[in-house]
Amino acid sequence: MNKNKTPFSIDTEIFSDDRGTFAPFFDVARHKDIASEIGVIKRVYYVHNHVPNVIRGFHYHKKEWKIFTVVSGAAKFLAVNPEKPEERYLFVSSERKNRTIVIPPKFANGWMSLENNTVLVCASNLTTDESRVDDKRFDPFTWGDVWLVKGR
Numbered sequence: 001m002n003k004n005k006t007p008f009s010i011d012t013e014i015f016s017d018d019r020g021t022f023a024p025f026f027d028v029a030r031h032k033d034i035a036s037e038i039g040v041i042k043r044v045y046y047v048h049n050h051v052p053n054v055i056r057g058f059h060y061h062k063k064e065w066k067i068f069t070v071v072s073g074a075a076k077f078l079a080v081n082p083e084k085p086e087e088r089y090l091f092v093s094s095e096r097k098n099r100t101i102v103i104p105p106k107f108a109n110g111w112m113s114l115e116n117n118t119v120l121v122c123a124s125n126l127t128t129d130e131s132r133v134d135d136k137r138f139d140p141f142t143w144g145d146v147w148l149v150k151g152r
Contacts, residue, residue, distance in 0.1 A: 005104040007079035007089040012098040025069035049113035057110015058138035073118030
């Protein structure tokens with residue numbers, strides 16, 4: 001169980017054969033401890049970025065849990081505790097190395113597409129209307145150029 005309620009990721013098990021791919025990105029039976037913290041999933045949606053380097057975020061919610069998975073392309077995810085900005089979490093996920101990203105309430109979070117036609121499937125414990133009244137926005141560069149992909 002994620003008792004500290006910090007952002008984390010889960011390896012997504014991908015099943016492939018000659019028919020194609022099946023990837024259950026969040027299964028309550030496999031993630032009972034997390035599911036009990038999140039509660040009921042009220043909304044599932046997708047987000048599509050046409051080109052690389054498009055930043056979505058930062059968003060902050062007091063009540064909303066978010067679950068993300070990349071179904072096409074690749075993305076860099078960041079989560080920052082606004083009360084302790086040094087507390088940061090970085091995740092990278094792609095259709096080739098897929099991770100389910102779980103962001104609990106009280107973390108400013110966002111993502112940037114790394115490839116053309118990046119598509120995320122997302123889930124939330126709040127409806128769209130509930131999320132809108134729970135939403136606080138930050139400039140994407142509030143905590144510096146955290147989006148820069150650095151050579152290694």
